[in-house]
Amino acid sequence: MSGLTDVPRVPWSHALARRQARHLLSGDGATSPVEVAGRLLGVQAQVTSSAEQAVAVRGPAASSVRDGLADGSLVRTWAARGTLHVLDTAAAPDLLALLAAARSWEKGAWQREFATADEIARLADLVVDVVAGSSPTRDELVAALAPHVSPELAGRLASGWGTLLKPLAWQGLLVNGEPRGSRPTFTAPPWRELPDPDTAARSVVPAYLDVHGPASPETFDAWLLRGATPRRTLRRWFAELVDEGAIVPVAMHPDGAPDAAETLYARAADVPGLSVPPPPQDSVRFLPAFDQWVLGPGTRDPHVLPPEHRSRVSRTAGWIAPVVIRSGRIVGTWSGSDVADVELFPGETALPDDDVAAEQERWRRVLGP
Numbered sequence: 001m002s003g004l005t006d007v008p009r010v011p012w013s014h015a016l017a018r019r020q021a022r023h024l025l026s027g028d029g030a031t032s033p034v035e036v037a038g039r040l041l042g043v044q045a046q047v048t049s050s051a052e053q054a055v056a057v058r059g060p061a062a063s064s065v066r067d068g069l070a071d072g073s074l075v076r077t078w079a080a081r082g083t084l085h086v087l088d089t090a091a092a093p094d095l096l097a098l099l100a101a102a103r104s105w106e107k108g109a110w111q112r113e114f115a116t117a118d119e120i121a122r123l124a125d126l127v128v129d130v131v132a133g134s135s136p137t138r139d140e141l142v143a144a145l146a147p148h149v150s151p152e153l154a155g156r157l158a159s160g161w162g163t164l165l166k167p168l169a170w171q172g173l174l175v176n177g178e179p180r181g182s183r184p185t186f187t188a189p190p191w192r193e194l195p196d197p198d199t200a201a202r203s204v205v206p207a208y209l210d211v212h213g214p215a216s217p218e219t220f221d222a223w224l225l226r227g228a229t230p231r232r233t234l235r236r237w238f239a240e241l242v243d244e245g246a247i248v249p250v251a252m253h254p255d256g257a258p259d260a261a262e263t264l265y266a267r268a269a270d271v272p273g274l275s276v277p278p279p280p281q282d283s284v285r286f287l288p289a290f291d292q293w294v295l296g297p298g299t300r301d302p303h304v305l306p307p308e309h310r311s312r313v314s315r316t317a318g319w320i321a322p323v324v325i326r327s328g329r330i331v332g333t334w335s336g337s338d339v340a341d342v343e344l345f346p347g348e349t350a351l352p353d354d355d356v357a358a359e360q361e362r363w364r365r366v367l368g369p
Contacts, residue, residue, distance in 0.1 A: 036058050041095060042292075050290040051290075077189075135178060208296075214266040217238045284359060312333055
């Protein structure tokens with residue numbers, strides 16, 4: 001393949017071994033939920049138990065997520081791909097700045113389906129005062145906004161999907177507060193304003209490549225907002241980081257097939273480590289539903305998930321199944337409170353008994369009595 005002769009060549013086995021370590025899935029793991037959320041650029045929290053489990057399989061107790069939300073070191077809000085995430089509060093503004101920069105709510109199709117750009121701007125002006133010093137439930141938030149908007153817009157605001165609230169969250173105007181029983185609340189964020197998106201990209205893009213890379217700009221943007229970032233902006237972010245020497249192109253290839261390479265990007269600081277063969281391993285880990293191991297590169301990444309088995313992981317209604325990974329590759333799914341129901345993909349060899357027993361013991365601690 002032309003254009004690859006003067007860039008580092010890296011086998012995928014090296015990259016997956018490093019990625020597993022950066023995901024806190026090998027070695028000693030993490031010491032706090034903030035370390036997990038910060039390292040992974042958020043933990044998806046559409047399903048609260050999945051977020052707690054994603055943290056717990058990496059070391060901290062599942063209950064530490066609630067503790068982090070209570071003390072303010074973590075924040076829950078709509079983030080990547082328009083889904084609820086638990087984020088490291090200190091790092092959240094950078095990620096939200098990139099989501100806001102896409103201005104996805106100003107696209108014609110979005111405006112025709114949900115609300116006009118002017119209506120979202122009106123809501124943005126109003127919501128700051130509504131959540132200042134208070135934590136209204138969704139019903140209370142809608143009731144406070146309704147007198148100032150059209151009845152049609154007020155009705156759409158009440159949707160349980162929160163579609164009209166996502167642009168407000170991406171602009172850093174509201175986050176989830178302490179729930180009242182089973183009802184979510186909304187409150188003002190702990191930051192004054194979001195940073196300039198070009199400045200934020202200098203932090204977020206390398207941070208993504210650190211834990212989910214090597215990767216292409218398109219994979220990064222699919223993770224960020226399902227490809228909604230303007231292509232010119234996306235290319236510029238990557239090009240400027242290359243010019244600054246922060247990231248570099250690498251030629252990724254399957255083991256034993258160096259000519260079948262594709263050009264992706266990695267942090268320049270990581271290339272020496274990627275070039276060194278990892279220790280021999282046949283590691284097995286059981287990961288929860290909606291884990292960042294799957295969501296970071298996306299279910300279309302053939303190096304992590306064989307395409308013919310994608311439907312076994314990415315299921316109806318947006319459900320991402322709990323997965324079994326072996327040396328970084330997804331080889332099956334699992335279910336059950338005792339982690340006993342394992343379904344390996346056809347053609348996969350049986351898992352080592354000792355590894356399965358170790359994961360079952362880990363999950364007994366995660367799930368508790």
